[in-house]
Amino acid sequence: MLPPGVTVFERGWLSANNILFTGGERTALVDSGYWTHEVQTVALVEGALGARPLDLLLSTHLHSDHCGGNAALQRRYPGVETRVPPGLARFVSAWDPVALTYQPTGQHCPRFRLDGLLVPGASVELGGTSWQVHSAPGHDPHSVILFEPVSRTLISADALWENGFGVVFQELEGERAFDEVGATLDLIEGLRPAVVIPGHGPVFADAVAALANARRRLDSFVRDPAKHAQHAAKVLLKFKLLELQQVPESDLLGWAGSTPYFGMVHARYFADRPAGEWVAGLVGELLRSGAAVREGGLLGNG
Known part of the structure; x- marks a missing residue:
């Protein structure tokens, strides 16, 4: 299903999938996962490359789950060339969390070195093959996706999963971005991918079904933006649970109370309820769905 020389390390939801290219003269990795998984990320890359270096x-x-392993990979492979999309590149150079x-979402990403840009409209050689770089705003206004037109393989990041797409963070910040999600889905449909490597979840071939699922989900959010905001807040809570594995419930509630995104979402969408009550309700929803479990005073992953 995948082009020769392409290996996908499917990770859990705390870390984005890693895509390794070993064909051609230069090796390359797309996305490096979350920082708490950096040891495993380096081990996966080392195991696949052997004595070869990581070049790109x-x-x-x-987002922290896509670049949190960059610093560790740079330590392991000092000569690696690191590129990111241009939108926030200046903040990487100055390192503004x-x-x-990272700070507003209550997450962490170790500082890494920036060497170049991944520019939409250009192409990049991966595995000896030219991949198109396309702008894919929506989930993140500066995100890109990568497409190889011969095999029609798409690296979709969080613009398209088999069962949806990533949280639309601009909407949480009060900026209209659902239209950008729709435009990116239209772009992907026009590319007609035969194979999709998503940012999370397994590689899949039925892009038509995935796009239909994503559009239904998008329509439901457009009709009820508060539904999206509630979903986003639960995603951030679940992400923290995945990071900590087990935490006193009072500590998780305190973390949410001190994390700016929760205050922003509460003020914009749920100000009719006390903030603490609202966050406790989010935890209750995670428990009822099985996404979290309570053992004594501790919360853990479901």
């Missing part, structure tokens, strides 16, 4: 490291966008959204 690309980030489809700068607020502008990069």
